[in-house]
Amino acid sequence: MIAVRTQSPRDAWTRHAASAVFFVREIALWLLVYPLYLLTREGVTGAPTAALRHAREVVDAERTLGISVEHAIQQLATSSPLLRGAFDEYYELAFYPLLAGVLIWLGLCHRDVYGSTRRALIVALGIAAIGFLLFPTA
Numbered sequence: 001m002i003a004v005r006t007q008s009p010r011d012a013w014t015r016h017a018a019s020a021v022f023f024v025r026e027i028a029l030w031l032l033v034y035p036l037y038l039l040t041r042e043g044v045t046g047a048p049t050a051a052l053r054h055a056r057e058v059v060d061a062e063r064t065l066g067i068s069v070e071h072a073i074q075q076l077a078t079s080s081p082l083l084r085g086a087f088d089e090y091y092e093l094a095f096y097p098l099l100a101g102v103l104i105w106l107g108l109c110h111r112d113v114y115g116s117t118r119r120a121l122i123v124a125l126g127i128a129a130i131g132f133l134l135f136p137t138a
Contacts, residue, residue, distance in 0.1 A: 029118075040132055051136040059071075
């Protein structure tokens with residue numbers, strides 16, 4: 001005999017309700033965390049002199065350690081208006097939607113991985129916010 005398991009309407013409703021609660025909670029969390037990060041980041045733009053001084057210190061430290069490759073990469077990326085425009089558009093139009101899309105996909109299809117990914121992103125945003133507050137750079 002083959003046992004056939006059917007899902008009751010109540011079980012289906014419970015599963016859908018749990019998913020709805022999950023997504024509402026996650027959206028609320030991101031609507032709180034990301035604006036706080038942006039506020040912190042934008043809050044330090046009032047000190048351009050210190051930010052430029054810090055940026056020079058970082059570049060000097062990279063040169064001293066022999067790891068200063070960013071300038072060469074930036075020269076390549078900005079060598080033509082077409083390349084510069086492409087990278088600007090990617091950053092503005094593709095990075096955040098791509099990040100949001102991956103998070104949504106993980107939340108829908110791989111919820112076991114989503115939690116650790118979300119924690120890693122929130123920790124990274126927190127570290128970046130602290131860095132912007134303590135050592136703003138231009």
